[in-house]
Amino acid sequence: MPSDPALELRGRLIRSLGALRDMLPGSFVERKRACGRPNCHCADGQNLHAQYQISVLVEGKPKAFNVPARLVEQVRKQVEMRHRFDAAAATICGINLRRFLKEKEDQ
């Protein structure tokens, strides 16, 4: 049976999804803020502290959760996994839609 490139791609994408199991929802946000201590380097309003958050919809409401410094790189990757998951799902759905439309035409 000749191989179908679309099905090969679909299989590859499906097999890649397991690696995305730790994905996190929402978007990764970097904010700059002053801590409020008068003697801190941030008091000049220029050298602000970086604060990292994930911004997520929880039951339809936007929430922001702080990300501790030790988890920043990990969480950034986990949020990126969700984007790769969505892109893979969109590609798989596109392949399946084309297959459906073709199957519908075949009598």
Ligand SMILES: [Zn+2]
């Ligand atoms: Zn400060």
